[in-house]
Amino acid sequence: MKEVMMGDVAVARGVKLARVEVIAAYPITPQTIIVEELSEICGRGELKARFIKVESEHSALACCMGASMAGARTFTASASQGLLLMHEMLHWSAGARTPIVMANVNRAIAPPWNLWSDQTDSLSQRDTSWIQLYCENNQEVIDTVIQAYRIAETVYLPVMVVLDAFILSHTSEVVAVPEQEDVDRYLPPFKAALTLDTNDPRAFGSISGPIEYQKLKMARHEDMMGAVEVARRADIEFGEIFGRKYGIAERYRCEDAELILLTSGALGGTAKIAVDALRESGAAVGALRVRLFRPFPADDIADAIGGAPKVAVIDRNLSVGAGGIFAQELKAALYDRERRPAVFGFTGGYGGGDFTPEVVEKIARRALEMDKPDSPTLWEAIP
Amino acid sequence: MMEHLYYDAAAMDLLRTTRNTLSNRTGSWRHMRPEFGLKAAACAAACPAGNPIARFMAAASDGRFEEALRELKKENPLPGVCGRVCPRPCEAACNRAEFDEAVGTRAVERLLGDMGAEFGLCLPATMGKTGKRVAVAGSGPAGLSCAYHLALSGHDATVFEAGGEPGGLLRFGIPAYRLPREALDRELGFIDALGINMKTGCRADAALAARLLDEFDAVVAATGALVSPGLGIEGEGLAGYFKGLEFLAAANAGEASGIGKSVIVIGGGNTAVDAARCALRLGAEDVTVMYRRGREDMPASDEEVAEAQEEGVKFVFHAAPAKLVGEGGRLRGVALMRMKPGEPDESGRRKPEPVAGSEREAHADAVIEAAGGRADNPFGRALEVDEWGATDNEKLFVCGDAAPGARTVASAIGGGKRAAIMADVFLRELDIKEVKRKVLVGGNGAASAAAHREGEAAPGADGSVVRFKNVNTAYFSRAARAAKLERLSPEARVAGFDEVSAVCGSAAETARAEASRCFRCGECDDCGNCLVFCPDMSIIGKAAAVGAAPGFDGDYCKGCGICARECPRGVIRMIEEER
Amino acid sequence: MPEIRLHGRGGQGAALASRLLAEAAFIEGRHAQSFPAFGLERRGAPVTAYTRIQDTPILNHSKIYAPDAAVVLDATLLKLANVAEGLKPGGLVVINTDKGPGELGLPSGLRVAAVNAGAIAAERGLGSRLAPIVNTAILGAFAAVSGAVSLESVLEAIRRNVAFRTEDNAAACERAAIEVETALL
Missing domain, CATH: 3.40.50.920 (Rossmann fold)
Known part of the structure; x- marks a missing residue:
């Protein structure tokens, strides 16, 4: 089914199709429509997700981390200053190998205040161990959100789906909305590899020595490098089901x-x-x-x-x-x-x-x- | 597509501890431990009737009014009465007063009591019949409360009342403009509902007292303090001289008349103020309350004094009658002396002393003496009564104004309850020390009959009372008092005996809004804060029933005290670990 | 490749009108793109919004500088903005006014269509008489004189996307399509 929609709406619709279970986000222009749209989708009961209101972007990502570790498929969205406030948690969530998906609407960083497109916000997060995918149009936005979960949950690294402020976020375009049953076929329910289990409690994020620390970081690097292949295959298999693919x-x-x-x-x-x-x-x-x-x-x-x-x-x-x-x-x-x-x-x-x-x-x-x-x-x- | 892992699972396993953290028994570090359990709210510890305030507020704040009334009735059969006439020690003690404004507890109690018109009496369940017979002499608030709690405990209670109707002081001593008869009669419906034998017209004189002690398994004397000592001055035989309680009884029975135009009332308690206000309502035009001490020493409630002043009652302080002056057997006036405060007496107040040469005469058509009654216990004038109402005679108990202590309706209700518990202990041969240790709210307040019946400890029986410093105010927001009283105009009031005050607004909305202001100190409402904040996940158990509190897992609780700090209402306190 | 620029004041619904145009083109099975001028919108301040319509997928994500048509929701904007700016030669201006197309002082070489969309909208109770909401009415006039989209598609777009007073909006749109008056300057 095709519809005319803004890029922000396409993000929200992709999240809905991915059957996300926990959403925690803090609104910021030009990402606000994503949050509003998702809260309405959840409010109408179209998505059985826990929508957590938070006091900051830092908390939003912290919430997603906890929820992801408890086994839930999670989503957040931000832009510009909001993404920068998340920075610490970006490292944490990737280091904790939580397959969170985030939409970031590229917006310039102040000063001076400026709401328009600029990739410096997301690109300055390049060393946080997040996978980043940049979209050309709103069709690609909705498709990439769905692909992002497939990639994230395969390599256990979080994925940032990036779209330009206003040029995509607030521009209405014709978008073919994937069918739910096709998405369900493409994206099986999330089964976390490492979860919090009250019956077998373990401490996460404890202190470690140099050897363990380096092992973990190198393993993350190797897995990240492997994500090139995972992303490529996720796109190809997407194409097989939906008839659209983009390449990496x-x-x-x-x-x-x-x-x-x-x-x-x-x-x-x-x-x-x-x-x-x-x-x-x-x-x-x-x-x-x-x-x-x-x-x-x-x-x-x-x-x-x-x-x-x-x-x-x-x-x-x-x-x-x-x-x-x-x-x-x-x-x-x-x-x-x-x-x-x-x-x-x-x-x-x-x-x-x-x-x-x-x-x-x-x-x-x-x-x-x-x-x-x-x-x-x-x-x-x-x- | 994912036939093999696309991540380094072995490395990822380093993200968490290899061992199950249950092996780390952090409880061994503990030198303090949390103690969960009901605590007494400051208001409850101050309530002479032992009302479970936090408990009924919790239900009322949620709109569950019938449940709220039922909770209240577990301790107090007369909420509609107390909700009108109580001087509100609870509100004076309310922790919320330090936050914004005390909770309007009395108004909520009144609204709930009046909801009995809709929900019925909402009586608690009674225990199985014991077959024991208990006589209660007097049907004032103490006698009624005692008979009520005896009946709830399964005993056969028989009440002996000298007057034609039950109620004692509530009926003849408190005017209808403060306590409408329908509110009183509705609550007295429990007498029939609980099968209490009510024998009216039976004055407990010495002969009857002896018979009761002979025939009943236990006897409770709740005969009040009705003997007027008189003024002890010349002229008490003149026509136009009245004793306060007798005057009030006649006024309240609609039998008083001929009080004249100008009236002087001698005394400073609520009886004096009531007598003055009744005199106005009976046609007197110039009514003065005369008190030998100053305003600050006056025992009458401020509210009553203010209402009386609005109605036109005048107050003269530091004055006492020297003699009553008459003409032809008819009172003409009072010879007055000015008084000055002297040395402090045993009550801490300064003893008034006459000022020499200050005599003068004041005109009066009537003088009402309302200096406070004396008990004349038919079971023995010199009876030694302890604070539990027990006497040397193991089957005889005393409560209300007949026993020492404060003379308010609420303390009479509390005293009656205490005597009922003591009688129950005697009849069931319970461990009296154990009961005494467990039943007092806050360890030092009124007794909890519900706790006694259920064999549990009263809230804060170990002495733990939640004070303002124990409340975590971060969890509460400021809110103005919702329950306000509106009053008839002074002109409308003195035209008859209609009730002076009413609670503003719709009963349900006001009760709910005011109850929502209550911190519910010491009462666990299963908010889950302790569980959320505990760093060792050692909070266990859920509040299964109302007021039940969780516990802690001693293997892991390391005694950090965060749960106690984050508990909004002081349910948890940290105590030293047992060694 | 029609590119349309809409002029309005913050709160008049120019952005919605640009989306409705895109919806109308989409209903016709074509490709469309609609975007507001990415600014700090304030009620009453001049705003612009854009629609791009074409038969092939739209790759261009740049702004519109040389539109084929300008749609002006409020004639008072003529004093504040150059509504003819960048218009292609022979370009179309559709304007809400109670004047005739020749009386507006617009430069020659343009096709000007005038319609009293304000009166039409007010008659249907859209907005108030002093501040009518003219976005749906003026789209009817635009469809009638531009041929960029059909009136039927615009009406369908209104019915699908305007939840408030849907039929009044559709009726105003149809009415303006009849009343619009065109002149070649």
Whole structure:
């Protein structure tokens, strides 16, 4: 069944279809609609979930952790400052291997106050051991929420589903809503590997020595690296049931490209329009949209780039002092490889800035004109 | 798709302790332990009638009024009476007073008592018949309470009342404008319901007293303190001189008349104020209460004094009659002396002394003496009565104004109950020390007949009383008093004997709102805080019945005291571990 | 590829109107996207909302700078905002006004459609006479003169998505489709 819905609503509908059992979230623009929608869904009895009102985002994630350890499928959502307040619990929940799913609506971080899209909030959580998936449109949002539970509950690591503020969260689009019975087939009930059991009480989160600590952390790293394959297979099997799949890094007209535009999030669609226009004009340009950011699917990305001599990364974020974050990740992923294209790190479009197909084309043309980047970080904006 | 594990299960197992934590018996660290169990709320410890305040408030706050009334009736047969005439020691002791404003307990009791019109008497279950016969002399509040509790304990009670109707002081001493007769009569319905023999018109004189002691298994004297000592001054034979209780009895029976225009009442207690207010209602125009001490020493309740002043009663302090002045056998006035406070007497109050040369005459058509009655116990004037109502004669007990102690309706009800328990102990040959140790609310307050009947300890019988410092106010929010009294206009009041006050608003809403303000100190309501906060998960058991409290698992409780601190209502206290 | 910009004041329902247009296109089996101008909405302040309609999936997630049509819910906005800004040559302006299309001082080269949506809405009891809610009425006029979506689809979109006074809204929408007056400037 298709419906017109906002990205925030798509998140909530995905949560409902995933038969989540415990929801704890604190509202913040532009995520608020997710919380409102879920509270109404729970209020109407359409989802038999415990909806826990909390006093902060930190508490929201702490609640989810407890519930997850008790064996419940859990969900939370946040954005920007709220996500930052959760930061400590992000590490904790991943370290405790609780397969929580969170929707984060990318919003700029203050100061100055700004409500619009900027990936810096989620990207600055990259070292928290959370899996991160970035969505291009609202269809992908609802589908990714469902996939996220499959991934999380397979590798026992939490998953963050990321969508752009307003560009997706408040934009209404046509969305095919998956059938509940198909979702039930795809996503079996959650059976926790480690649970709190009052009949066999154990202490969790106790202190440990250096050897145990390192063993745990390395095991988490290995499991995280394995999540690339798990995410890939979760998407493929999703496609088998629902007829839609996205890949973990989506290629668009990359064959024989002289330049590949690497994007993420909603910008991915806009880049495809630019690629079509560029190809039309005779420029060999392709697009690559990174959907799975953590773990970073280095092999998939290197494979997609193939022999292209240039990659222009368009980062809707900025790590101050280092540049765009996708660009850094890409460079690190390519360093050990034989084929190392020139990487142009463009940044912009955050804090409400817009990337039109024309701006993306302009970026591509700038990259095509240069042999190598004249600065590690390039800025492009609508004049 | 997941045929094999996609995570390192062996490493993940390091996230938790390998051993079951039950092996770590943290209880061995304990030097303090929590003690769960009902405690006495400060109000209950102060209530002379032993009302289970927190208990009935819990039910009333939830709208379960019938249950609330039933709880109240386990201890007190006359809530509609106490809810009107009690001077509210409970509210003076209420812990909530330190938070915002004391709970309007008396108003809730009154509303619940009056709900008897809807729910019936709501009497507690009686115990099996013992076949023992107990005589109770007097049907005032003490005698009624005693007979009631004797009947609940399964004894055959027979009450001997000198007047034509039961009620004693409640009927002849308290005017209808304070206690309407229908409220009294409704609650006296328990006499028939419990099968108590009521013999009216039987004055317990010395002859009857001797017969009762001879014929009954136990005897309780609740004969009051009705003997007026008189003023002991010249002129008491003049027409126009009345004794307070006799005047009140006539007024309350509708038989008083000819009181005249100007009336002086001598005394400072509630009887004096009632006599003055009755005189106004009988047509007197100028009524003065004259008291030999100051306002601060006056035993009458502030509320009553205020109402009397509103109605036009005047108060003269530091004045006493020297003699009554008459003409032709008819009272004309009083010769007065001014008094000044002297040295403190045994009551701690300063003894009034006459001021020489201060005599003057005040005009009066009538003088009512209301200086307080004296007991004239037909079972023996010089009878030694202990605080439990016991005498040297093991089958004779004394209660109410006939025994020493405070003279309020609530203390009479409490005294009657105590005497009933003592009689029951005698008749059943129970361990008196054990009973005495267990039945007093808060260890020092009124007795709990319900605890005695059920063989359990009264709340806080070990002396644990919940004070404000034991209440965790973080769990309560401030709320203004919901139960307020409204009163007739002074003009409407003096036109007759209609009830002066009423509780504002709808009874159900007001009772519920006011009861919701009660902290319910010392009463476990299964809020679960102890369970939630206990770091060792050693709170066990659930409050199965109302007021039952959980316990702790001694293997794991390490005595940290968090449960006691987080208990909103002081049910848990930490005590030293037994060595 | 019709791209439509709606002008209103906070609280007048411009954002809902843009969603209803997207719903109408969706009812016709087409692809649509609707979004508000992502701002700090305040009641009474000028706001804009956008709808993109096309027959193929919509990949573009950028804002709309050169719309095919502008729908103006309140003629007083003409003083505050340039409703013709960025309009494609020959673009359409649909405006709620009691004046004729030629009397509004809009630049030449535009197609202007005028409708007294306020009076129509007030007649149906939508909002108050002083502050009528015109979003459904003006969509009727827009459908009638633009051909971007059919009037039937707009009515169906109203019936599916407007829970309050549904039939009054539908009737106002139909009425405005009849009363709208167009002029080529």
